[in-house]
Amino acid sequence: AQSVAQPEDQVNVAEGNPLTVKCTYSVSGNPYLFWYVQYPNRGLQFLLKYITGDNLVKGSYGFEAEFNKSQTSFHLKKPSALVSDSALYFCAVRGAGSARQLTFGSGTQLTVLP
Amino acid sequence: EAGVAQSPRYKIIEKRQSVAFWCNPISGHATLYWYQQILGQGPKLLIQFQNNGVVDDSQLPKDRFSAERLKGVDSTLKIQPAKLEDSAVYLCASSSLGGGRSSYEQYFGPGTRLTVT
Numbered sequence: 001a002q003s004v005a006q007p008e009d010q011v012n013v014a015e016g017n018p019l020t021v022k023c024t025y026s027v028s029g030n031p032y033l034f035w036y037v038q039y040p041n042r043g044l045q046f047l048l049k050y051i052t053g054d055n056l057v058k059g060s061y062g063f064e065a066e067f068n069k070s071q072t073s074f075h076l077k078k079p080s081a082l083v084s085d086s087a088l089y090f091c092a093v094r095g096a097g098s099a100r101q102l103t104f105g106s107g108t109q110l111t112v113l114p
Numbered sequence: 115e116a117g118v119a120q121s122p123r124y125k126i127i128e129k130r131q132s133v134a135f136w137c138n139p140i141s142g143h144a145t146l147y148w149y150q151q152i153l154g155q156g157p158k159l160l161i162q163f164q165n166n167g168v169v170d171d172s173q174l175p176k177d178r179f180s181a182e183r184l185k186g187v188d189s190t191l192k193i194q195p196a197k198l199e200d201s202a203v204y205l206c207a208s209s210s211l212g213g214g215r216s217s218y219e220q221y222f223g224p225g226t227r228l229t230v231t
Contacts, residue, residue: 004156032218043118043205043222044157051218090156094218101170102147102220104156 002027004105021076023091033074034092081112118223132194139208149205
């Protein structure tokens with residue numbers, strides 16, 4: 001069975017500092033990895049994905065994530081955090097092949113302090 | 115491009131009552147998903163449709179939950195009878211079936227927050 005672990009329920013960072021939100025995964029075969037962000041009372045918004053290719057993936061709003069196969073990790077990063085980045089972040093994984101379901105982590109609440 | 119639409123946004127019912135949620139996916143998206151998101155957890159897939167056929171409903175509690183997608187467009191999710199533990203946000207998502215990299219991206223609606231008392 002596939003799974004995702006987000007070890008930190010809460011991450012606090014000062015505005016302007018770099019941020020990292022951690023994610024590790026377990027899946028059979030090659031993983032497809034995703035990050036989504038959720039603002040209060042809103043649905044999830046797609047940020048970025050890794051399917052194949054370059055291990056460093058760039059996404060929306062200046063976010064990026066690095067796929068590390070040996071560590072089975074896909075950490076989300078941003079060089080300089082903004083107060084508006086404060087939200088709930090979800091990592092998700094699915095196995096390669098059609099009709100494989102997406103499995104989400106439990107989420108990490110990011111708070112950027114002014 | 116219009117996003118995924120869901121209604122109602124909020125619903126409060128008593129246990130043992132029934133409730134239905136509606137979803138209209140992004141135009142042209144063949145795949146539609148219903149997720150349950152309990153407070154403090156990530157979304158959990160309940161059912162996945164491709165056009166009007168069910169692809170995966172392995173985590174749908176079929177004794178009380180049902181879903182349909184008539185004509186391969188809109189979808190409804192029904193709970194009958196509701197239990198206290200059904201209190202959650204029900205998210206609908208859709209994705210394209212083009213076979214390209216974008217087909218792996220799911221686009222989510224705002225969700226329906228259900229409270230069962």
